[in-house]
Amino acid sequence: QKEVEQDPGPLSVPEGAIVSLNCTYSNSAFQYFMWYRQYSRKGPELLMYTYSSGNKEDGRFTAQVDKSSKYISLFIRDSQPSDSATYLCAMTLIGFQKLVFGTGTRLLVSP
């Protein structure tokens, strides 16, 4: 079993839809949770960063962490074609030795 599980998609939605992307994990010691966005032929870039449980909002993006369920989510409101990319969840322990990534979910937003 992988430490971090993520549905690879693709997830296809129309412009303006609310998108929900999710990851589950098995290691309860993870404390820091991130979402990276990766456009085609580019390196991943940090989108959202959350410590422990709770919600964090940044514009159209909301990250949620439920440590009791070992489940994290990224919500995108009013999705745009420019949001079409692969979204990778990542997490790490206190001490920040290294990140553990999900496999990524490919999102396609059609005009």
Next chain:
Amino acid sequence: DADVTQTPRNRITKTGKRIMLECSQTKGHDRMYWYRQDPGLGLRLIYYSFDVKDINKGEISDGYSVSRQAQAKFSLSLESAIPNQTALYFCATSDRPGQGGQWTQYFGPGTRLLVL
């Protein structure tokens, strides 16, 4: 991406050849990483280095070696390339935790490697 550069961006090589992928960064970070990305498998850590004298194996280091020539340079070598090393390779850097702000890794643009 401009702060972390990778060369070459694309490379085709033959089985058995030795090749080197290079990474340079201008962010002044101590920590550098090499990942490979494969469809369905995501990003997997090959090697990482927390300073010039510190090199650590990641989860898939077999068949690879690295060299940290300076704080800003971290090279990945495939000693004898094989077809299943065909992948997208990323270099990343990070600061030490507690240096201010959120901690993250900054990725280069990637090297697309094809081993025939």
